[in-house]
Amino acid sequence: MKILLMFIMGFSYVYAAKVVDVGKRFKSSSSCKVCHKRIVDEWSQSWHAKSHFANDEYFKKSLEYVSRKSRKSLNALKVQCATCHNPRISVTSTDESYEIAAVMGLNKDDVVDKAVNDDTISEGINCVVCHNIDKIHDEYDASKRGINRVEWTESGTMTGPFKDVRSPYHKTKHHDFMDKEPNKLCFVCHANDKSLKGVVFTNMEKEYKKKGSPSCVECHMGKKRWDVAATYQFNGKAKKRNVRHHGFAGAHVASMWKDALKLKLATKSKNLIIAIYNPQPHNLPSGFGAREIIVNVAYMNGSKILKEDNISLTRHYTRKRNRVTIPHLAIKQTKDTSIPAKGKKVLKVKKVDGAKKVKVTLYYRLVNDDVRNLLKLKDEIWSKKYFITSKTFQL
Numbered sequence: 312m313k314i315l316l317m318f319i320m321g322f323s324y325v326y327a328a329k330v331v332d333v334g335k336r337f338k339s340s341s342s343c344k345v346c347h348k349r350i351v352d353e354w355s356q357s358w359h360a361k362s363h364f365a366n367d368e369y370f371k372k373s374l375e376y377v378s379r380k381s382r383k384s385l386n387a388l389k390v391q392c393a394t395c396h397n398p399r400i401s402v403t404s405t406d407e408s409y410e411i412a413a414v415m416g417l418n419k420d421d422v423v424d425k426a427v428n429d430d431t432i433s434e435g436i437n438c439v440v441c442h443n444i445d446k447i448h449d450e451y452d453a454s455k456r457g458i459n460r461v462e463w464t465e466s467g468t469m470t471g472p473f474k475d476v477r478s479p480y481h482k483t484k485h486h487d488f489m490d491k492e493p494n495k496l497c498f499v500c501h502a503n504d505k506s507l508k509g510v511v512f513t514n515m516e517k518e519y520k521k522k523g524s525p526s527c528v529e530c531h532m533g534k535k536r537w538d539v540a541a542t543y544q545f546n547g548k549a550k551k552r553n554v555r556h557h558g559f560a561g562a563h564v565a566s567m568w569k570d571a572l573k574l575k576l577a578t579k580s581k582n583l584i585i586a587i588y589n590p591q592p593h594n595l596p597s598g599f600g601a602r603e604i605i606v607n608v609a610y611m612n613g614s615k616i617l618k619e620d621n622i623s624l625t626r627h628y629t630r631k632r633n634r635v636t637i638p639h640l641a642i643k644q645t646k647d648t649s650i651p652a653k654g655k656k657v658l659k660v661k662k663v664d665g666a667k668k669v670k671v672t673l674y675y676r677l678v679n680d681d682v683r684n685l686l687k688l689k690d691e692i693w694s695k696k697y698f699i700t701s702k703t704f705q706l
């Protein structure tokens with residue numbers, strides 16, 4: 312009976328949206344190392360290399376939390392989140408009958424179970440995610456992202472920025488989104504991230520100020536530099552070209568935060584005016600919801616601190632009956648407190664009597680108190696305060 316049920320359901324609950332299998336020779340970044348060692352090493356330090364649930368505590372605990380609260384099976388959610396976090400997954404959606412099978416315990420070792428645990432996706436966003444994209448469907452509805460917005464090349468064809476390349480290991484193909492319009496590639500996933508209830512908590516594509524701005528890769532892959540793309544030698548020489556760093560340094564990298572925002576202080580009658588400027592072409596914090604900017608205001612007399620305030624710029628998320636929740640379960644979110652792209656945010660606070668000067672310091676935190684406590688995140692990176700900038704002002 313179990314077998315029969317599995318057989319019937321097996322066909323109904325899995326339908327693949329144009330999956331192209333990744334050949335054995337290309338699955339793992341370690342097979343690129345012989346010729347692209349520098350790039351593989353850089354990438355392996357990036358958070359793209361940690362986008363699989365096994366490698367990111369915040370992601371893993373979010374998945375488990377959403378599963379508990381929404382009563383959706385963990386595997387179904389893994390498939391759903393894989394849309395952007397693990398887009399080379401071989402099953403792209405599950406339906407109601409899968410949930411029934413999961414509740415009955417009929418899903419062990421089935422095709423979905425195998426897909427979410429397959430080694431093809433264990434490296435997260437690896438080389439064959441970005442370099443096997445053959446087409447980006449910008450004409451699709453904005454809600455279709457990741458796996459649902461792209462078409463893949465045949466396995467073994469690497470798309471890249473160069474037109475005049477040859478490789479003994481793989482075919483190559485040029486695309487403008489690797490070269491002239493790289494933002495398109497980033498927006499496949501860095502846009503329109505939303506909760507199960509459809510609340511969009513981040514949309515970098517919408518907030519991005521295109522005019523006169525450098526592209527994403529200029530800042531997050533660094534300036535082009537003269538080096539080899541591959542160490543493989545034709546006629547005894549490896550060709551030098553303009554290449555970029557594959558570290559994708561972002562919110563988890565302390566040095567990136569230093570001076571990412573600017574401060575200007577002034578007084579107006581009894582108030583201190585704190586203006587925070589964001590020179591970047593996207594909002595900060597941006598990206599993922601529940602990120603936080605902390606404005607620390609210390610009123611001083613000499614070296615003595617008279618009073619210290621911490622103002623939190625973050626978003627709060629609620630589900631049914633106004634209960635606090637995480638972004639992925641939000642029915643409602645509080646208003647956007649981020650500093651707008653190429654814009655400013657002005658805060659007004661009351662001065663403290665007797666204070667001779669004030670020191671304002673900006674910090675960034677990956678996860679705000681609400682969400683960190685709900686998920687019981689353990690690693691210290693989630694609570695650590697990254698220094699941004701600081702200014703002192705005589706009152």
Ligand code: HEC
Pocket residue numbers: 340343347350351352354355359436437438439440441442471472488489490493496528540541553554555556557
């Ligand atoms: C998040 C997407 C992404 C991932 C993941 C990624 N790349 Fe790239 N790669 C790019 C982009 C974009 C460029 C073009 C950079 C430029 O020249 O402006 C590029 C360029 C390259 C180039 C040409 C040389 C250069 O630096 O421009 C090679 C070779 C390459 N990548 C190999 C790899 C390998 C090997 C991996 C896996 C370890 C990898 N890439 C992972 C996006 C990615």
Ligand code: HEC
Pocket residue numbers: 336337338339340342343344345346347438439442469470471472473474475476477478479480481483484485539540541543550551552
């Ligand atoms: C045996 C050596 C070798 C191996 C292994 C290898 N490549 Fe390459 N690859 C090359 C050479 C050579 C080039 C051309 C470099 C040049 O002309 O500057 C190249 C170019 C590329 C480019 C740029 C293509 C373009 O059109 O701009 C990408 C992307 C790339 N490789 C990705 C990969 C990935 C991903 C892997 C692992 C799955 C891999 N390569 C494995 C030798 C290799």
Ligand code: HEC
Pocket residue numbers: 358359361362363367370395396398436440441457493496497498499500501527528531532559560561562563564598
């Ligand atoms: C296939 C989907 C996908 C594509 C394409 C993609 N990213 Fe990402 N990116 C992600 C995901 C998912 C994460 C978060 C991984 C994690 O933290 O576990 C991420 C993380 C990052 C981070 C680190 C952010 C942080 O919080 O530290 C940066 C920076 C970044 N991406 C930049 C880029 C740029 C630039 C491009 C375009 C060249 C790009 N990404 C293309 C999905 C993608």
Ligand code: HEC
Pocket residue numbers: 494497498501515519524525526527528529530531560561562563564567568571590591592593595596597598599602
């Ligand atoms: C002028 C440089 C610049 C450009 C261009 C740029 N960024 Fe950023 N980005 C930053 C800085 C600075 C930060 C804050 C420090 C950090 O997180 O790296 C940041 C933060 C981020 C973060 C983490 C935000 C958070 O709060 O979690 C992501 C993701 C990101 N950028 C992706 C992108 C994407 C995608 C693009 C292209 C649409 C892009 N960036 C264009 C400079 C830039």
Ligand code: HEC
Pocket residue numbers: 358367369370371373374377388391392393394395396456457500501502503504505561562597598599639677
């Ligand atoms: C539309 C594409 C997309 C989908 C679908 C998606 N994510 Fe993400 N996710 C991203 C991107 C892009 C980032 C990186 C943003 C940043 O760091 O600013 C990210 C980052 C995260 C982070 C922060 C990780 C860190 O290290 O700080 C968590 C947690 C997360 N996602 C959970 C989930 C869960 C749970 C699901 C499924 C319910 C999911 N995501 C589905 C695109 C997506």
